[in-house]
Amino acid sequence: MPWKPLRRRTRLALPLLAFALAATACGSGGAASGGDTITLGLPVQATTLAPVYLAEDMDLWKQHGLTVKAVTFKGDAELAKAVLSGDVDVAVGSLTGPLTAEEAGQDVKVIYGGFDMTAFSWYAVPEIHAVAQGKGKNWGVTTIGSSTDLLTRFAAAKAGLDPNRDIKVVQGGASAARLAAMKAGQLQANIFTEPQTVYAQKAGYNKILDLRDLVDSYPMHVAWSKPGFVDGNSDRAKKFVDTLAQAMKLTKDQPGDAAKSIAKALKISVDDAKASMAEWIGQLYPDGRMPSAKAMDDFWQMGLQGKVFAKRLPDSQWLDSRFLPKTS
Template identity: 85%
Template sequence: MPRKTLRRFRLALPLFALAATACGPGGAASGGDTITLGLPVQATTLGPVYLAGDQDLWQEHGLTVKTVTFKGDAELAKAVLSGDVDVAVGSPTGPLTAEEAGQDVKVLYGGFDMTAFSWYAVPEIRNVAQGKGKNWGVTTIGSSTDLLTRFAAAKAGLDPDRDIKVVQGGASAARLAAMKAGQLQANIFTEPQTIYAQQAGYHKILDLADLVDSYPMHVTWSKAGFLTDDPGRAGKFVDTLSQAMQMTKDRPDDAAQSIAKANKISVDDARASMAEWIDQLHPDGRMPSAKAMDDFWQMGLQGKVFRHRLPDSQWLDSRFLPKTG
């Protein structure tokens, strides 16, 4: 993707009319603090969010939550910045590119420190380097899948701007369909699409775990006003998400049911997906280690998703994070 196009994504931040799909669970109770929660796509790794809706956890904490699912992190970021979404659980590339563009946003919670991504390719491509000149699918330009794919290409000695064509293809199911149609030759997936890709005759060419030990798959973020205008409401949201994360670990069968329903997959596939990341789910909301964040920034810089590294104080609000030191 040309550099100037990426800059347009960062700097063009128009008001965003909600042209997204409302997610079923979300808190239908009347009264209490009302929050619109945005998700980038349907994803099994967002299991705790689905479980919170199914188990009425938002209502227990005095919240009425409407959950809206978008077609990638770029659309989600625009919705947050326009005020259509109060808080998002998605890739950290969203808030960080917004902060680079001069927007006042903050990451307030982590906990999804997952290396659950893998790359799959058509049979003639046996490794990343052999993907030179091919079409590589990502959810949206500027998303975590974009950052990771560009980094993987650079690690294999390719120029991510010239040697591969990064194609914005939406959620995993849509990109797998595009692959079957011959429009894409390589793709980045999480479970269960990895299973479906194998069944379709594609093979794994790289695991994210081969590159890093930990990765900030999702973070909770918002405009700064969500924290400063009503800290109590933000605290209720974080408490509920933390409880849902712990419940996901303690009651995996219930979590699998919620994941299966939200993603329209089988419960067995939901369980298989959870096995990939359940040990990397942290209800205390911790961010990845310093080394893992160094790796993350290196990915973004090398893949040309970020122009420079931002100091933590510029984008991270630590009031709800575990105390260190």
């Protein structure tokens, strides 16, 4: 079936009925009814999720007394549906997922951060050398309402464009699929992380912006769930957080092993995995901290300016800080 872009802007759908999981190479299955079994949802395959892949390869979940079944979706919108329906116990995905759900009246909580990475870059076809030159063009994002959507609209606005009129934001799925769509002429600009940034450069596309040019830190991924994941079994939730923290530390201490786990999960070369890790490993924090107050101000400014969010929500509405570092 040919790739068909979706151009109509929509809000995150919040289903009342159970959502059928989109099974991928990471596995499939429903959420646990109790005990120490966890269904973990991931938005897409990404090198920045290295600690999750390493935890699986090194049997860290089992060492902490957990049985974890990971399921990968086609973006944050599908992942959010699965969390809200109860088919996924906990997600590790973008912060836009739980915030959009909260804004729509759903009760969810972020329980862990630590993935505070500015790992995104934008690439464009050869005739485009700057963001402003992308006016009237098709810009690829994973899903409408995702972090890639939020960031792309913010980047356009910073360049003097109206993100709702001057560019066409196209929902195109994971980076590999969007790079293929770019080569097919269906997209003229795209937001990528490594290794697609390397592949885009090799294909002759121009890097027109780095996220680090806009902000110094960004909540790339957070762990989030419905409150029952923690309140219904706090010991299980603590084991999950402790395992993820250990996997983050091992990713930093044993990057060679982490690169092998990335390569295995994403079916890329170990060298490409290492190149990707070099871009963000210094912004991986095993204590699970959220980005700085300034970085979070920047994040909300992006979402409000791009009309991904209607208003800024107080931290107490979406953040469960019991597993996070204490701040003065």
